[in-house]
Amino acid sequence: MTKNASTTGLYTKKAIKCFTNPKNYGRIKNPDGIGKVGNPVCGDVMWLYLKIGKKGRKEYIEDVKFETFGCVAAIATSSILTDLVKGKTLQAALKIDNQKIVKSLGGLPPIKLHCSVLAANALKKAVEDYQKQKEKKKSK
Helix, strand or coil: CCCCCCEECCEEHHHHHHHHCCCCECCCCCCCEEEEEECCCCCCEEEEEEEEEEECCEEEEEEEEEEEECCHHHHHHHHHHHHHHCCCEHHHHHCCCHHHHHHHHCCCCHHHHHHHHHHHHHHHHHHHHHHHHHHHHHHC
């Protein structure tokens, strides 16, 4: 955890806020991409749903929602990820890694850093799923 982080026990106030009042929780009806990841050791499971829009030739994340079953860190990282990627182009969103997620929360306990990796991986899988669906539509 960062030394300057404003904390409540193990977690920063920002992480607690994202856990107790998560943004963008839920499902998107007819999503363009779905990313599902899990950790069999801790039992956390995340689903990330994307709705993709177009601005000119660039594709961007028009809407994003998540469903996460897991600990404080798993829910907080999912919530903050949705804030970080909403409105971004796919290329810009994919540059958001687990370190950016942790930094945006003001830190995480070392034992919970794997949750930020899960969130970043859920985004990658959702974008990959979108790209596969797009290719299927092109080949029809």
